[in-house]
Amino acid sequence: MNEFLTGLSSGQPLLWALSVLGVMAVAALTLTAFWGGVFRVAGLFRRREPQSEVDDVLS
Amino acid sequence: MYFPNADVVIHPALLVFLGLIVGMLGGFFGVGGGFLITGGLLVFGVPPVYAVGTGLTLVMGTSIINTLKHRNLGNVDFKLGALMVTGTIPAIFLAEWVNATLEAAGIAGPVIRYVYVGFLSSLGLFILYDYWRTSPMRSSRRRGGPEQISTLALTHRVRTLRIPPHRVGIPGVGGFSTYVALPVSGIERISIFVPMSIGFGIGFIAGLLGAGGGFILMPVLIFVLGVPTTVAIGTDLFQIIITGSVGSFAYALSDRVDPTMAVLMLAAASIGSQLGAAATGMIEPSRIRFLYGLLIMTGAVAVALEEVSQAVAGAASLSNVASAVLLGSGGGMCILLLVLMARARRKGERRTGGGH
Numbered sequence: 458m459n460e461f462l463t464g465l466s467s468g469q470p471l472l473w474a475l476s477v478l479g480v481m482a483v484a485a486l487t488l489t490a491f492w493g494g495v496f497r498v499a500g501l502f503r504r505r506e507p508q509s510e511v512d513d514v515l516s
Numbered sequence: 517m518y519f520p521n522a523d524v525v526i527h528p529a530l531l532v533f534l535g536l537i538v539g540m541l542g543g544f545f546g547v548g549g550g551f552l553i554t555g556g557l558l559v560f561g562v563p564p565v566y567a568v569g570t571g572l573t574l575v576m577g578t579s580i581i582n583t584l585k586h587r588n589l590g591n592v593d594f595k596l597g598a599l600m601v602t603g604t605i606p607a608i609f610l611a612e613w614v615n616a617t618l619e620a621a622g623i624a625g626p627v628i629r630y631v632y633v634g635f636l637s638s639l640g641l642f643i644l645y646d647y648w649r650t651s652p653m654r655s656s657r658r659r660g661g662p663e664q665i666s667t668l669a670l671t672h673r674v675r676t677l678r679i680p681p682h683r684v685g686i687p688g689v690g691g692f693s694t695y696v697a698l699p700v701s702g703i704e705r706i707s708i709f710v711p712m713s714i715g716f717g718i719g720f721i722a723g724l725l726g727a728g729g730g731f732i733l734m735p736v737l738i739f740v741l742g743v744p745t746t747v748a749i750g751t752d753l754f755q756i757i758i759t760g761s762v763g764s765f766a767y768a769l770s771d772r773v774d775p776t777m778a779v780l781m782l783a784a785a786s787i788g789s790q791l792g793a794a795a796t797g798m799i800e801p802s803r804i805r806f807l808y809g810l811l812i813m814t815g816a817v818a819v820a821l822e823e824v825s826q827a828v829a830g831a832a833s834l835s836n837v838a839s840a841v842l843l844g845s846g847g848g849m850c851i852l853l854l855v856l857m858a859r860a861r862r863k864g865e866r867r868t869g870g871g872h
Contacts, residue, residue: 474768477775478761481573484779485580488786496790 521774522566530560530843531777532784537846538574539785543582543792544853545808546734546749550575550760552846553781554725555632555819559839562774564625565615568725569767570774576760577782578789579730583753585793591750593700593743599708600715601758604729607716608759611723612766629823632725635732636816643735643809647802671742679709701743701751714740715755722759723766730756731812738805745801788850795853798860807849814845 517528534556538549550571557567586592618624649666685691694708714736722729730752737748767773796804818841825834 470769470771473771474765477573477768477773477778478576478765480775481577481764481778481782482580484782485577485786488783489581489584492786492790 519774519777521771522562522570522777524560524562524566526560526562526777528780531781533843533847534560535574535781535784536788537843537850538781539578539581539788540792540850540853541788541811541846542578542730542753542785543585543789544749544795545792545804545811546582546586546730546752549578549785550722550725550729550731552815552842554628555815555822555842556839556846557777558625558629559818559822559835559842562777564628565619565767565772566774568615568628569764569770569772570778572722572760572763572767573773573775573778574781574785575730575756576764577778578785579753579756579760581786581789582793583750583757585789586750586753586796589746589750589793589797590700591746591796592754593698593747593751594754595696596698596701596703596711596743597751597754597758599696599711600718600733600755603712603715603717604719604722604755604759605762607719608723608762609766611720612763612770615724616770625826626823628725629819629826631721633816633820633823635721635725636812636819639732639735640809640811640813640816642739643805644813646739647806647809650802667739668742670740674710674740675703675706675742677707677710679707701737701741701747703741703743706741710741718755719759719762723763729759734808735805745804746796749796749804791854791857795857798857799853803856807852811845811849814841818842818845 518525534553538552538556541552542549553574554567554571557571558564562570583592615624615628618627646666679694681694683691683693695705696708697704698706714733718729718733718736721732733752733755734748737743737752738745743751764773818838821834821838821841825831825838828834
């Protein structure tokens with residue numbers, strides 16, 4: 458893997474540069490989607506929690 | 517862990533820690549984190565030009581994550597960001613050529629560090645001075661009122677600059693005014709050449725120092741253009757995507773990027789970004805600016821210590837002190853933010869969208 462990376466970076470600079478941008482963009486979007494999903498699921502769990510004492514008092 | 521492109525061995529936990537800090541501080545302060553990343557990689561022993569190139573690559577990734585988060589909060593002025601980008605792109609290529617020239621002359625490391633120290637310390641001192649100067653005004657302003665900064669006269673002067681040509685004609689299409697409104701930033705009318713010039717200057721410095729430029733752009737947007745703090749945060753993150761991408765591309769073309777290092781740090785940064793962006797809605801803008809000033813001052817101290825450790829015989833141990841200062845202050849800032857968020861949550865505070 459190390460040889461592949463160093464070989465690509467020195468032998469195919471344009472492909473290397475585009476690959477670097479592509480990998481980072483995909484990684485960033487994937488991580489954003491992942492955390493978005495995590496928070497959405499966490500929000501669903503929070504809404505299912507039993508009513509708090511405050512809610513009981515108000516109702 | 518061995519990183520083949522940079523030809524350096526670094527413990528991965530250090531990179532994960534740096535990524536966490538960068539993500540949180542980037543999401544909170546609206547910076548790509550380049551000054552922290554490049555500074556941190558320099559103290560970890562990464563060759564300077566690889567620190568710059570890898571820093572820009574990570575900056576690109578973290579700014580994508582943070583911009584998407586801030587877009588959902590309504591903090592991104594895409595029009596302003598697009599105008600700045602037109603000046604930024606050519607400047608970055610110019611900066612990369614300057615860096616390559618400095619590297620060939622064997623002085624890239626010291627020059628980058630000296631410029632870093634100069635910029636960070638000047639900027640940090642100004643921001644702290646502004647906080648001190650505006651504190652009497654802050655104590656009397658009503659909640660939700662306009663932010664107080666010490667450069668209101670300057671921002672008015674910059675916004676009302678008249679720069680020719682005032683109209684540009686395109687054959688077959690027609691003419692258009694070179695003045696635009698930027699409602700998200702609260703600017704009624706401004707010459708397009710102002711943000712383009714700002715973009716050019718920021719792009720050159722960013723390309724030279726291996727940063728997205730956010731650490732300079734954010735205060736410029738606030739203190740020169742008078743953009744509200746939260747909009748400055750979101751907008752410069754958007755602009756940093758472009759500077760980071762162009763810079764990363766330029767440095768990768770010259771084989772000066774280690775993507776393995778960048779991806780590892782990005783994974784950690786994504787965690788911190790979520791907290792950082794959320795914190796901007798819970799902490800007062802003036803306090804955000806004060807903390808920002810503190811942060812970049814410590815960045816300047818760390819890079820200065822690293823330079824001394826390299827330049828002075830027998831002072832190599834200062835390099836460890838530099839890494840301790842940088843990571844310690846970054847980590848400490850993150851803990852402070854978490855504490856402030858917890859307090860704000862307990863008090864039930866929500867800042868009403870303040871602006872100028």
